[in-house]
Amino acid sequence: MPVDVPEESRIIDAAYRCLAQSDGEGVSMTDILGAAGLSTRAFYRHFESKDALLLAMFRRDSDRLHAELDAAARSAASPAEALRTWIEGYLRLTAQPRRRQRVLMLSSAELLGASGYAEARAQSMRQLQEHIAGILRQGQADGSFPWTDPEADARAVRAILTEAFSERMSRSARTTAADAAEQVTDFAFRALGAGKRG
Structure with missing residues (x-):
């Protein structure tokens, strides 16, 4: 059974992946949440x-x-x-x-x-x-x-x-x-x- 990764860590890890792939062009919330597999509601539970x-x-x-x-x-x-x-x-x-x-x-x-x-x-x-x-x-x-x-x-x-x-x-x-x-x-x-x- 896979270990559950906390939502906050999933969002941060996804943001790092998106930034690494962006070549300095910036990333959107949609990109980050898509990579994390989470909703906007999940994001706002942890970040303003x-x-x-x-x-x-x-x-x-x-x-x-x-x-x-x-x-x-x-x-x-x-x-x-x-x-x-x-x-x-x-x-x-x-x-x-x-x-x-x-x-x-x-x-x-x-x-x-x-x-x-x-x-x-x-x-x-x-x-x-x-x-x-x-x-x-x-x-x-x-x-x-x-x-x-x-x-x-x-x-x-x-x-x-x-x-x-x-x-x-x-x-x-x-x-x-x-x-x-x-x-x-x-x-x-x-x-x-x-x-x-x-």
């Missing part, structure tokens, strides 16, 4: 509008990414290793075909124009920055990042990291994801005084 659906998709992927990176950082042996792991994990998305496609879908013109997207993206960036600041605070406490000002430095590391991410997503980068991660990490370690005492 198509924009609400698109934002739910963005938030779900964003929350999943932050949870993965945070778990990897928490299992690291030191703050320095946690920061390295976090940077590598974030940039590795650009080299994984399936997840890269998800990122591209979730940065399509349709989503960018969705009501509430700017606020959702800003929240995701704040969350990213707070994860980094938490690692830097640990490094400040144990002396592994003696030069850090955690809040200000987290903002700088986030800016450099998101720039490297955007460059990789645009395919204009001449380096691999691993090389880009190493460059960002090396810069961050030098700026934070990693390995320096006094």
Whole structure:
């Protein structure tokens, strides 16, 4: 007997499939509900509008990414290793075909124009920055990042990291994801005084 998939998940999964097939042309509610095999009434049980659906998709992927990176950082042996792991994990998305496609879908013109997207993206960036600041605070406490000002430095590391991410997503980068991660990490370690005492 097949496992019943909740309606909300069916709608979200169908929306991803439709977006993947749309080549940036946008998708209609009819397309999504046809792919999900559900009615308009079923849609409105879970979402107020198509924009609400698109934002739910963005938030779900964003929350999943932050949870993965945070778990990897928490299992690291030191703050320095946690920061390295976090940077590598974030940039590795650009080299994984399936997840890269998800990122591209979730940065399509349709989503960018969705009501509430700017606020959702800003929240995701704040969350990213707070994860980094938490690692830097640990490094400040144990002396592994003696030069850090955690809040200000987290903002700088986030800016450099998101720039490297955007460059990789645009395919204009001449380096691999691993090389880009190493460059960002090396810069961050030098700026934070990693390995320096006094």
